[in-house]
Amino acid sequence: MTAPTxxxxxxxxxxxxxxxxxxxxxxxxxxxxxxxxxxQDSADAFYMIADLHAITVEQDPxxxxxxxxxxxxxxxxxxxxxxxxxxxxxxxxxxxxxxAWILGCLTGFGEAGRMTQFKDxxxxxxxxxxxxxxxxxxxxxxxDILLYRANAVPVGEDQRQHLELTRVLAQxxxxxxxxxxxxxxxxxxxxxxxxxxxxxxxxxxSKSADSQAGVIDxxxxxxxxxxxxxxxxxxxxxxxxxxxxNKPGVTNLLVIYSALTGRxxxxxxxxxxxxxxxxLKVDLAEVVVEWATPIQERTRxxxxxxxxxxxxxxxxxxxxxxxxxxxxxxVRERTGFxxxxxxxxxx
Ligand code: ATP
Ligand code: LTN
Numbered sequence: 264m265t266a267p268t269x270x271x272x273x274x275x276x277x278x279x280x281x282x283x284x285x286x287x288x289x290x291x292x293x294x295x296x297x298x299x300x301x302x303q304d305s306a307d308a309f310y311m312i313a314d315l316h317a318i319t320v321e322q323d324p325x326x327x328x329x330x331x332x333x334x335x336x337x338x339x340x341x342x343x344x345x346x347x348x349x350x351x352x353x354x355x356x357x358x359x360x361x362x363a364w365i366l367g368c369l370t371g372f373g374e375a376g377r378m379t380q381f382k383d384x385x386x387x388x389x390x391x392x393x394x395x396x397x398x399x400x401x402x403x404x405x406x407d408i409l410l411y412r413a414n415a416v417p418v419g420e421d422q423r424q425h426l427e428l429t430r431v432l433a434q435x436x437x438x439x440x441x442x443x444x445x446x447x448x449x450x451x452x453x454x455x456x457x458x459x460x461x462x463x464x465x466x467x468x469s470k471s472a473d474s475q476a477g478v479i480d481x482x483x484x485x486x487x488x489x490x491x492x493x494x495x496x497x498x499x500x501x502x503x504x505x506x507x508x509n510k511p512g513v514t515n516l517l518v519i520y521s522a523l524t525g526r527x528x529x530x531x532x533x534x535x536x537x538x539x540x541x542x543l544k545v546d547l548a549e550v551v552v553e554w555a556t557p558i559q560e561r562t563r564x565x566x567x568x569x570x571x572x573x574x575x576x577x578x579x580x581x582x583x584x585x586x587x588x589x590x591x592x593x594v595r596e597r598t599g600f601x602x603x604x605x606x607x608x609x610x
Contacts, residue, residue, distance in 0.1 A: 276302060277413040279311035279353070279404075280338075282330040283320075283470065286482035287337050289551075290458040290468035293522050294419050296341055302417060303348035309411050309583060310343060312352045315359060315403060319396040320384070332569060333562070335576055337481060340561035351579035353407065358587035362406035363399065365598055366432050369439070370402050374431075378424055405429040409436075410587045412445040419457075423449065440597035444590075456518050461495040464512040482559055485552045492516075492548035503535035503543050513540060520547050523554045 280287075280295060287296060302308050312334045317327060331352055343350055353359050375381070378401050385393035404425050408416055409432070416426055426449050433444040458468045462477030472478055479491055498510040505528050507514045520543075521528045535543045565572050596602050 273305075273307045274414040275309065275411060276306045276415050276417055277309040277311065277408050277411045278417050279313040279316075279407055280334065281313045281317045282327065282334040283317050284480075285330060285333060286480035287334070288468055288470060288481065289479040289519065292341070292481055293456045293458055293519070296338060296343075298417060299338075299348075300342040303344060306415075308348040309413070309586075310338065310348055310350050311407060311583075312338075312350075313404075313407070315353045316400060319394055319400050320388070332566060332572055333482075335572055336562045336565035337558070339565050339572075339575070340558045345575050345579060349579050349582045350575065351583040352576050355576065355580035356410075356583045356587050358410055358584070358591045359403065359406050361591060362410055362594060363403040365594060366405050366409070366436070367399055367402045369432055369435050370399075370428075374428070375399065375401065378428070380421075380425070401425045401428050402432070405432045408447055409433055409444045410590050411583070412586075412590060413447050414445060415448045415450040417450060436594075436597075443593050443597050456522055458519065459511065459515040461491060461512075461515070464496060464515045479551060481555055482562060483555070485556065488551050488555060489548040492551050493544050495544060497540040497544070501539045502537045503532050503540065505529065505532055513543070516543060516547055520550060523550050 278295070278299060280291065299308065299310055303310075312331055314327060314331050317330075335350065335352070338350060339345075375398055381393075381398055381400065384397055401424075405428060408426075408429050416422075416429070418426065426447065430446050430449065433446045436444050437446075460466045460468045460472055460477035461479065462474065463472075464477075466472065468478050470478065476491065477495070479488065483491075495512060495516060497512040497516070500510070503513055503517070504510060505514055505517055517528045517531055520526070520531050524531075531543075592602070
């Protein structure tokens, strides 16, 4: 397999997703991974399966290994092309953990404690059961980004605070040790659709929702997909219209319909008009099944040959390590560690 050869003037981007579910859901797809596909043509793109982040909460090793492969298979199935981008698994690049340690030593305790994702997640499990890894999660995320000297990080609004910390840590490192790390631009991907739960259309679709009845999984069987879409909670009245305030359920269905077909929401709303919600739901169910089916088939095909899948990931890790190792060589030297091949073994 040929490694992607980036043009020297192409900007570098990095993004990641955790392998923490048996399938991506529609929110992950529309809000994150589907956006990655066109960017592999316009940027030198690094896409990472964040398995180190996945162990910040309780986990099962066999499940993690399986989910890591399922995540990779889905990413390839939705259109990531290893000839165009670098797709890799975080733990296969040991430099992530090493840089995270160094950055952790530059992070204030209070600074880390102000991260809202940590506050949310630790309050769910309780302070005693929340791990130090969960606390330093954003520092590891900063390492992910800074190792590759990424210029931009395409993520949704929910990651803004982590990106801001990344910028602060890069600036702090550079101020203390000399210019070394690239400060990434806080590029929130505009218009990233926030997809809401089909049963509770004011809450975001999430794998950690109490009930999965309103969560559409990419790898779900067609019968269940149809049932979930057809039984989506809609609003009072019967007119199909774009109205996030008063008709959040119907509007969410229009957002999904539009995103999966490329048709405008206005056009779809006009088609169904006052013929009631039923027709919209029946048709959207078919749109969802048609979207999921080919991706499921490709995902299954990748999973049938784990050795081939692993070798795609190994090639991605080799390419990622080349870049990461170069950054770490600079970082080690700047930080004041003894450097030189005789001391570093064969790495
Ligand atoms: P949790 O809610 O348990 O934290 P999640 O289901 O939101 O998990 P993440 O792994 O946190 O999934 O998110 C992966 C990516 O998918 C992130 O970039 C996030 O912005 C995006 N994403 C998640 N849910 C949605 C959603 N409902 N709409 C749009 N984007 C989403
Ligand atoms: N925290 C991110 C996943 C993630 C990431 C990254 C995203 C880990 N490392 C580096 C962008 C860049 C999430 O939960 N969406």
